[in-house]
Amino acid sequence: MSQRVIVLGGGTGGTLVANRLRRIFDAEELEILVVDQDDRHVYQPGLLFVPFGLSHTDDIVRPRSQQLSHDIGFVEAAVDGVDIQANSVNLVDGRTLDYDVLVVASGAVLLPEETQGLTGPGWMERVFTFYSPEGAAALEGALAKFDGGRLVVNVVDMPIKCPVAPLEFYFLADWYFRERGIRDRVSLTYVTPLDAAFTKPIASRQLGGMREEKDIELVTEFNTGEVDGEGGRLVAYDGREVPFDLGVVVPLHGGAEYIGRSPGLGDALNFVPTDEHTLQSRTAPNIFVIGDAANVPASKAGSVTHFEGETVVANIRHFLADEPLVDNFDGHANCFIETGFGKALLIDFNYDTEPLPGHFPGRVGLPLLKESRLNHLGKLMLQWFYWHSLLPGRDIPGMGSAMPTAGKPRELIRK
Amino acid sequence: MSTATIADTPVELNDEGFFVNPEQWTESMADELARREGIDELTSAHWTVIRFMRSEYFDKGTGPTVRVLGKSSGISVKELYQLFPKGPAKVAARIAGIPKPRGCI
Numbered sequence: 001m002s003q004r005v006i007v008l009g010g011g012t013g014g015t016l017v018a019n020r021l022r023r024i025f026d027a028e029e030l031e032i033l034v035v036d037q038d039d040r041h042v043y044q045p046g047l048l049f050v051p052f053g054l055s056h057t058d059d060i061v062r063p064r065s066q067q068l069s070h071d072i073g074f075v076e077a078a079v080d081g082v083d084i085q086a087n088s089v090n091l092v093d094g095r096t097l098d099y100d101v102l103v104v105a106s107g108a109v110l111l112p113e114e115t116q117g118l119t120g121p122g123w124m125e126r127v128f129t130f131y132s133p134e135g136a137a138a139l140e141g142a143l144a145k146f147d148g149g150r151l152v153v154n155v156v157d158m159p160i161k162c163p164v165a166p167l168e169f170y171f172l173a174d175w176y177f178r179e180r181g182i183r184d185r186v187s188l189t190y191v192t193p194l195d196a197a198f199t200k201p202i203a204s205r206q207l208g209g210m211r212e213e214k215d216i217e218l219v220t221e222f223n224t225g226e227v228d229g230e231g232g233r234l235v236a237y238d239g240r241e242v243p244f245d246l247g248v249v250v251p252l253h254g255g256a257e258y259i260g261r262s263p264g265l266g267d268a269l270n271f272v273p274t275d276e277h278t279l280q281s282r283t284a285p286n287i288f289v290i291g292d293a294a295n296v297p298a299s300k301a302g303s304v305t306h307f308e309g310e311t312v313v314a315n316i317r318h319f320l321a322d323e324p325l326v327d328n329f330d331g332h333a334n335c336f337i338e339t340g341f342g343k344a345l346l347i348d349f350n351y352d353t354e355p356l357p358g359h360f361p362g363r364v365g366l367p368l369l370k371e372s373r374l375n376h377l378g379k380l381m382l383q384w385f386y387w388h389s390l391l392p393g394r395d396i397p398g399m400g401s402a403m404p405t406a407g408k409p410r411e412l413i414r415k
Numbered sequence: 416m417s418t419a420t421i422a423d424t425p426v427e428l429n430d431e432g433f434f435v436n437p438e439q440w441t442e443s444m445a446d447e448l449a450r451r452e453g454i455d456e457l458t459s460a461h462w463t464v465i466r467f468m469r470s471e472y473f474d475k476g477t478g479p480t481v482r483v484l485g486k487s488s489g490i491s492v493k494e495l496y497q498l499f500p501k502g503p504a505k506v507a508a509r510i511a512g513i514p515k516p517r518g519c520i
Contacts, residue, residue, distance in 0.1 A: 157481075157482050158480075221502065223481065223496075223502075225492070225493065225496075237492060237493065237495075237496040238496060238500060238501075238502075252482070267483075268479075268483045269482070269483065297517060
């Protein structure tokens with residue numbers, strides 16, 4: 001008898017899991033349904049470039065349904081909730097879908113309304129986020145008109161998608177204003193709840209040095225309690241204030257809302273408690289989690305989602321065959337960090353080993369933790385690979401799921 | 416790592432002042448730990464947070480972040496900062512005798 005896998009979310013993780021499963025199982029063996037509330041798949045790494053006129057939202061959005069191979073069903077509907085006892089998904093339109101295995105791939109959502117004042121007066125006029133297509137496009141207009149003053153980049157709280165994106169934003173802002181010849185009239189400040197711009201020690205030293213060279217100020221351990229768009233101030237819970245003329249805020253993130261309406265599925269922030277090595281839900285054995293929706297201690301990033309795919313698909317197959325699961329996901333992340341002027345830096349790390357210098361993927365390859373033009377080209381090429389290799393569920397040349405160790409200082413690798 | 420004497424009992428603290436072994440903590444240590452953080456008197460609201468921190472730690476393996484505290488402890492983030500002005504998650508974790516919450520890393 002045919003079994004059914006339901007995938008909630010047609011983004012990076014949901015799409016690549018569905019496509020990989022389809023290659024393993026015939027349609028008679030396994031029915032695969034992908035559910036999403038809309039048919040717009042955003043290439044999220046592209047959002048960073050939109051405010052600087054280097055990309056446009058039209059170039060980074062494609063239909064979700066067209067990224068799925070044939071014989072995968074696409075249901076365009078919002079989810080009301082999951083009944084983990086009944087193994088069913090209730091849709092807002094009243095339909096109920098039963099599953100044998102559920103894949104939660106609904107990512108993280110932005111919660112700007114949870115910060116006092118953030119969506120009040122000044123929102124999308126003087127205070128923006130580049131984490132949504134609408135915000136990134138609006139910020140492009142505001143940056144073009146900005147000809148001097150205080151630009152502040154603020155992360156309200158962790159976790160956020162792509163923790164390096166705010167750093168890339170200020171590096172690109174530095175480049176953008178220099179190109180326009182007005183850098184001396186702009187002050188750039190990064191305001192973070194963390195105790196440094198980046199938290200892993202070796203990468204932090206490298207990135208901190210670059211930030212200082214580019215004359216970007218840093219305010220740490222700042223827990224934003226209020227964003228006053230009208231008055232142009234960030235106000236911390238401890239009373240500190242940072243003034244701005246243009247605010248670029250990364251809002252609070254949470255898991256999808258339906259998770260909060262699904263008893264037993266999520267945590268207080270609507271992320272799904274997940275085993276960090278098998279990627280199985282901690283509360284229901286027939287639920288697997290991929291990407292930003294999981295509460296695993298890895299970065300919320302497309303590369304992590306990509307590397308998780310292999311483990312999730314293997315474990316769905318094992319689960320359906322009543323076999324033991326594999327626990328081989330190592331938290332691997334691989335991120336290009338744009339630093340402006342046509343250069344980028346590459347970091348590669350996992351749960352145990354912090355980003356190290358060296359080369360990727362082996363002794364010969366892209367330089368790690370070092371600015372280069374090659375890395376910038378790598379970042380640009382990623383968009384092509386994303387649509388043509390990563391989403392269809394093929395491997396990207398030179399990119400295994402486990403973190404490679406060959407090009408790194410052996411004494412610093414932890415296992 | 417170092418050994419400190421809290422309420423006449425030796426305990427292991429790490430370099431940042433967090434307990435290495437949460438089992439070494441007893442309620443009688445809280446007042447002294449609070450004074451080390453500049454809090455003269457622990458109110459019942461402080462205790463609500465301390466007990467919540469410990470139960471979350473033993474339940475989930477890590478103490479909650481400020482945001483999770485604000486959502487789940489029944490005390491708003493604003494009040495949490497009034498109770499623990501130097502940062503609720505870290506300070507309350509030190510007083511509650513649990514390791515640094517993972518979200519603060």
